[in-house]
Amino acid sequence: MMRDDFEAWMLHTQQAVEAALEAWVPAEAPAGLGQAMRYGVLDGGKRLRPLLVMAASEAVQGHPDGALRAAVAVELIHAYSLVHDDMPCMDNDVLRRGKPTVHVQFGVAQAMLAGDAMQALAFEVLTPSPDVLPAALQARLCGLLARSAGHDGMAGGQAIDLASIGLALDEAALRDMHRRKTGALLQASVLMGAACGATDGAAWRGLADYGAAIGLAFQVIDDILDVTQASETLGKTAGKDEHHNKPTYVSLMGLQGARDYAFGLREQAHVALARSGLAHAARLSMLADKVVERDS
Amino acid sequence: MMRDDFEAWMLHTQQAVEAALEAWVPAEAPAGLGQAMRYGVLDGGKRLRPLLVMAASEAVQGHPDGALRAAVAVELIHAYSLVHDDMPCMDNDVLRRGKPTVHVQFGVAQAMLAGDAMQALAFEVLTPSPDVLPAALQARLCGLLARSAGHDGMAGGQAIDLASIGLALDEAALRDMHRRKTGALLQASVLMGAACGATDGAAWRGLADYGAAIGLAFQVIDDILDVTQASETLGKTAGKDEHHNKPTYVSLMGLQGARDYAFGLREQAHVALARSGLAHAARLSMLADKVVERDS
Numbered sequence: 001m002m003r004d005d006f007e008a009w010m011l012h013t014q015q016a017v018e019a020a021l022e023a024w025v026p027a028e029a030p031a032g033l034g035q036a037m038r039y040g041v042l043d044g045g046k047r048l049r050p051l052l053v054m055a056a057s058e059a060v061q062g063h064p065d066g067a068l069r070a071a072v073a074v075e076l077i078h079a080y081s082l083v084h085d086d087m088p089c090m091d092n093d094v095l096r097r098g099k100p101t102v103h104v105q106f107g108v109a110q111a112m113l114a115g116d117a118m119q120a121l122a123f124e125v126l127t128p129s130p131d132v133l134p135a136a137l138q139a140r141l142c143g144l145l146a147r148s149a150g151h152d153g154m155a156g157g158q159a160i161d162l163a164s165i166g167l168a169l170d171e172a173a174l175r176d177m178h179r180r181k182t183g184a185l186l187q188a189s190v191l192m193g194a195a196c197g198a199t200d201g202a203a204w205r206g207l208a209d210y211g212a213a214i215g216l217a218f219q220v221i222d223d224i225l226d227v228t229q230a231s232e233t234l235g236k237t238a239g240k241d242e243h244h245n246k247p248t249y250v251s252l253m254g255l256q257g258a259r260d261y262a263f264g265l266r267e268q269a270h271v272a273l274a275r276s277g278l279a280h281a282a283r284l285s286m287l288a289d290k291v292v293e294r295d296s
Numbered sequence: 297m298m299r300d301d302f303e304a305w306m307l308h309t310q311q312a313v314e315a316a317l318e319a320w321v322p323a324e325a326p327a328g329l330g331q332a333m334r335y336g337v338l339d340g341g342k343r344l345r346p347l348l349v350m351a352a353s354e355a356v357q358g359h360p361d362g363a364l365r366a367a368v369a370v371e372l373i374h375a376y377s378l379v380h381d382d383m384p385c386m387d388n389d390v391l392r393r394g395k396p397t398v399h400v401q402f403g404v405a406q407a408m409l410a411g412d413a414m415q416a417l418a419f420e421v422l423t424p425s426p427d428v429l430p431a432a433l434q435a436r437l438c439g440l441l442a443r444s445a446g447h448d449g450m451a452g453g454q455a456i457d458l459a460s461i462g463l464a465l466d467e468a469a470l471r472d473m474h475r476r477k478t479g480a481l482l483q484a485s486v487l488m489g490a491a492c493g494a495t496d497g498a499a500w501r502g503l504a505d506y507g508a509a510i511g512l513a514f515q516v517i518d519d520i521l522d523v524t525q526a527s528e529t530l531g532k533t534a535g536k537d538e539h540h541n542k543p544t545y546v547s548l549m550g551l552q553g554a555r556d557y558a559f560g561l562r563e564q565a566h567v568a569l570a571r572s573g574l575a576h577a578a579r580l581s582m583l584a585d586k587v588v589e590r591d592s
Contacts, residue, residue, distance in 0.1 A: 026447055026448075029448070029452055030447075030453075030456050031460075032455065032459065033451065033452055080412075081412075090405050090408070107385075109385040109386050109458055110458065112383070112385060112386070113454055115412070116377075116411070116415065117455075120443075120451060123419055123442035124446055126438070127438050135432040135436070138439075139431040139435045140423075142422070142423050142435070142438045143423030146420040146423060150416030150417050150420055151322055151326075151329055151416070151417060152322075156326045156413070158409055159325070159326055159327040159329035159413075160326050160327045162405055162406065162409070163327035180326070
């Protein structure tokens with residue numbers, strides 16, 4: 001596939017996801033809740049998770065509406081986690097995607113409620129009438145999303161993160177934390193896309209391995225960018241890992257070691273895709289490159 | 297049905313729900329998250345929502361495992377909402393079910409994460425392997441639960457509550473707030489139980505009307521108990537509505553007016569059950585009495 005085609009596909013997909021979020025995150029939710037939810041999720045971010053859902057679904061000729069709903073749902077979960085993570089009791093961050101964070105803009109209580117409502121909305125989006133989306137697919141998507149968001153996934157990873165500030169984690173402990181905190185939802189994005197179509201065991205395993213590799217690579221690059229980029233480029237506060245005395249891949253491996261590790265994970269992702277036996281995995285392959293080559 | 301049988305059924309059901317929560321809320325979740333989740337949901341409360349699920353399911357000869365999972369899921373959503381509602385940025389309450397609140401015991405950040413993980417766990421519980429529970433029922437239960445918990449239900453009601461402190465709401469506005477804040481999840485409990493079996497249109501409408509009536513009655517009684525009972529009896533801080541200058545049914549109607557209103561709603565619930573045409577609705581009928589006659 002030509003790189004120009006890929007860039008056009010990314011843009012088209014991001015626009016479709018943005019339009020769906022625009023339509024499904026309700027401005028009319030009462031007492032300013034809708035505004036806070038929309039502020040927290042619209043018009044921001046690279047939409048990496050939705051891109052993974054859509055690329056994986058296309059690789060298995062998946063149900064298009066199912067994939068779009070899954071893309072919106074994972075982005076809602078991701079966005080809610082950022083809203084809660086930025087709050088004063090967690091990272092106490094004031095800048096996100098170049099704008100004041102939700103709690104700065106709407107107050108701490110409204111930010112917590114907006115995050116809570118965004119999590120519920122993710123499951124609403126996945127459960128339309130069975131005429132719109134087969135019930136079996138709805139159930140499968142809800143199950144994959146819930147497990148990646150909960151105690152064994154994202155929320156569990158955040159609890160480890162919270163408990164590990166100032167501690168000297170070894171690489172295995174750091175990897176376990178990130179596998180849950182960011183890796184689980186990135187992998188779930190790939191698998192939810194895959195669930196929208198038919199997969200044999202090899203394809204499912206290949207996509208799961210691909211998702212695990214890029215999930216980890218994403219975090220390694222995040223740690224690198226935190227020390228190499230300015231806040232303006234990131235759209236969020238740079239240097240905060242060191243400021244909070246958090247263990248990172250850079251503090252553990254050094255900058256070059258972390259870069260080498262990320263490139264190794266990209267290679268693992270490519271190998272996993274090759275093993276999947278899927279003929280239409282070029283976009284997933286290019287997304288793995290994007291994850292490792294990004295500069296913000 | 298004899299009242300003794302009803303009491304025995306309640307006890308048996310509460311024990312079954314407690315055992316399921318004990319089994320499904322993971323002690324092994326990392327970094328203390330599991331302890332905080334279990335502290336927030338185990339060994340506490342009257343389990344009214346689970347009782348409504350189970351009674352409604354029995355009224356329609358519903359899928360027993362589906363009903364138990366639905367009962368656990370609604371209780372997890374209810375418990376997470378209490379954990380978040382008690383936090384300093386919301387009601388800032390230190391006492392719940394006679395114990396220190398979760399954020400007092402585990403810290404504010406862990407309390408927020410525990411609530412977040414409890415919401416995700418509710419949807420995990422509803423989405424086991426399709427061998428265990430038919431996928432169509434899983435999808436239906438997830439959809440009902442998500443809509444009752446989100447912006448149009450509980451979270452929306454809490455946003456209105458937050459925005460209404462010190463304001464003079466009229467009865468319609470107060471009813472709209474409570475329909476969302478507590479009514480939506482109580483009604484969803486009834487409907488999730490009903491979804492576990494077969495219902496015709498009349499039965500579904502009857503159960504929906506029953507659920508709406510007891511949902512509102514529950515809140516009216518809550519407002520009455522807040523002014524008439526001591527904190528020790530309630531297991532939570534009494535008198536806090538007046539303290540926070542929150543509008544209540546008592547402030548709007550007076551104590552006797554609120555009592556009359558609650559008894560009227562109980563009557564509506566009984567009439568709705570009669571209209572449902574269901575032969576096995578005696579337990580739902582007795583639960584309506586329980587809601588109105590409770591003293592804590």
